[in-house]
Amino acid sequence: MARCSPPLLRRFFCCAAKSSSNTAAAGTKKKNIVFLGSPQVAASVLDTLLAASSSPDSAFQVAAVVTQPPAAKNRGRKLLPSAVAQLALDRGFPGDLIFTPERAGEESFLSDLKEVRPELCITAAYGNILPQRFLDIPPCTVNIHPSLLPLYRGAAPVQRALQDGVAETGVSLAYTVRALDAGPVIACERFSVDDFIKAPELLAILFNIGSKLLLDELPSVLDGSAKQKAKPQDDSKVTLAPKMNSDESWLTFDQDAKLLHNKVRAFAGWPGTRAKLLLMNQNGEPDVLDIKVISTKVSASCDKTGDENEVLFSGNSLLIPCNASTWLEVLELQLPGKKVTTARDFWNGLRGRKLLKSP
Numbered sequence: 001m002a003r004c005s006p007p008l009l010r011r012f013f014c015c016a017a018k019s020s021s022n023t024a025a026a027g028t029k030k031k032n033i034v035f036l037g038s039p040q041v042a043a044s045v046l047d048t049l050l051a052a053s054s055s056p057d058s059a060f061q062v063a064a065v066v067t068q069p070p071a072a073k074n075r076g077r078k079l080l081p082s083a084v085a086q087l088a089l090d091r092g093f094p095g096d097l098i099f100t101p102e103r104a105g106e107e108s109f110l111s112d113l114k115e116v117r118p119e120l121c122i123t124a125a126y127g128n129i130l131p132q133r134f135l136d137i138p139p140c141t142v143n144i145h146p147s148l149l150p151l152y153r154g155a156a157p158v159q160r161a162l163q164d165g166v167a168e169t170g171v172s173l174a175y176t177v178r179a180l181d182a183g184p185v186i187a188c189e190r191f192s193v194d195d196f197i198k199a200p201e202l203l204a205i206l207f208n209i210g211s212k213l214l215l216d217e218l219p220s221v222l223d224g225s226a227k228q229k230a231k232p233q234d235d236s237k238v239t240l241a242p243k244m245n246s247d248e249s250w251l252t253f254d255q256d257a258k259l260l261h262n263k264v265r266a267f268a269g270w271p272g273t274r275a276k277l278l279l280m281n282q283n284g285e286p287d288v289l290d291i292k293v294i295s296t297k298v299s300a301s302c303d304k305t306g307d308e309n310e311v312l313f314s315g316n317s318l319l320i321p322c323n324a325s326t327w328l329e330v331l332e333l334q335l336p337g338k339k340v341t342t343a344r345d346f347w348n349g350l351r352g353r354k355l356l357k358s359p
Contacts, residue, residue, distance in 0.1 A: 030053070030060055030061040031119040031222055032060070032061060032064075032118050032119050032120075033049070033053075033118060033122060034063060034113065034120070035049060035066070035122050035123075036066040036104075036122065036126040036128075037084045037125050038126055039083050039084070039125050041124070041203050042067075043083040043086070044208060044211060045124040045210065045211045046062070046087055048214075048215065049122070049214075049215075050091050052215055059218075060119075060120070060218065062093070063116045063118060064097045064112075065085070065097065065099070066098075066099045066100075066101070066104075067085045067098065068082045068100065068126075070085070070100065082100075085100065103128060104130050105131040105133055105134065118138040119138060119222065120138055120139065120141070120221060121142075121176075122143075122214065123143045123144070124207065131178075132178055135178065139224075141176040142176060143173070143174055143176045145171065145173075146158050146170075146202075146203060146206035146207060147169060147170065147171070147172065148169060148188055149172040149185050150239070151169075152169075152239055152240070152241040153180055153181035153238060153240055153241060154241035154242050154243070155241065155242065155243040156244050157241040158199050158203050158206065158266075159199045159267065160240075160242070160266070161241070162197075163262055163263055163266035164262070165258065165259075166193055167192065168193060169190075169191055169202075169206070170188055170190040170191050171191070171206045172185050172188040173185070173213050174230075174233075184227075184231055184232050185233060186217050186220075186230045187213055187216070189213055195261075195297075195298075196297070198264075199265065199266055199267070199268050200268055244267065245271070248267070248271070249271045250273075251264075251273050253320055253321065253322050253357045254322075255322060255323050256322060257326035257328040260273075260296070261297060261298045264295070268294075272293075273292065274290060274292055274293065275357075275358070276289070276291075276358035277355055277356065277358060278356040278358055279350070279355055279356075280353055280354040289335075289355075292334040293333055295331040296328055296331060299326070299328075299329050300325075300327070301327070302314065302319050302321075309321065309356045309359065310354065313343070317330060317331055318330040318333070318343045320357050321357065331343055
């Protein structure tokens with residue numbers, strides 16, 4: 001059947017590759033679906049699809065998986081498969097039907113995809129732009145997008161929503177068109193957001209909801225009736241969610257504490273949030289201290305007094321003065337090369353030395 005085109009990738013998957021004859025022999029009436037995704041949240045969607053497709057009365061089978069190429073990870077810089085590829089292999093999916101093109105427009109990849117004859121392609125955090133040549137192969141392609149489209153179109157919808165401090169977000173199942181996240185919406189589900197949830201947790205929740213939404217809508221997508229009920233997006237309400245940038249990760253305390261707290265939640269995982277503090281040494285001079293801020297909350301008042309720029313400690317939190325007389329409470333932080341620590345343990349390690357926020 002299909003082949004894993006680049007020689008390096010064929011070698012990478014050869015140890016796990018299995019014959020696809022069993023797939024071909026089982027339920028020829030089932031419709032071929034191709035799944036495209038890469039990170040762990042997408043792996044959970046694939047797992048749901050594989051489990052559903054194994055049912056004898058399932059109308060579909062996962063005929064191929066498309067994901068990002070193996071990447072060098074961890075300290076050893078060893079080439080490791082994406083979370084989606086690893087999940088597929090762990091579930092016994094044929095390694096020769098796991099495609100890992102650098103770009104979705106590669107001729108060899110498109111040739112392999114045509115051989116699979118997909119009746120539907122499903123994307124979930126794939127990470128590659130799909131050219132028109134790809135979109136022309138299956139009858140349709142749908143995408144699980146973790147926002148209430150047309151809000152937060154783009155690469156980082158969950159992170160940008162948290163950064164904006166939204167009280168509600170959700171997940172949409174939409175047809176894929178050439179324009180970014182602009183296709184008609186088949187269905188969506190809303191989700192209330194509290195003040196403490198962070199991006200990695202919210203991403204996992206939304207893709208879990210998206211998996212169930214996908215299964216509910218798959219029959220109508222496969223028989224074509226979903227196109228009749230899908231609603232075009234209102235372009236006048238579009239907001240964008242551009243990719244995260246590590247240069248954005250710095251906190252500046254001339255902003256309101258609420259804005260900084262939302263940024264900590266949004267940037268959790270990658271790229272994280274960083275801040276510069278000043279630690280007074282024995283000579284009374286400031287040493288710059290770079291910290292990674294892990295967990296925070298907001299306070300409108302402080303029961304301690306200090307200098308204008310002084311960082312205080314109360315309860316279990318560092319208290320950093322911010323704009324408009326608000327205080328950012330830092331609960332957990334990380335020093336360069338160290339493990340995450342509590343604010344209390346960090347404060348005890350200062351041994352009474354004065355700590356200031358950086359101007």
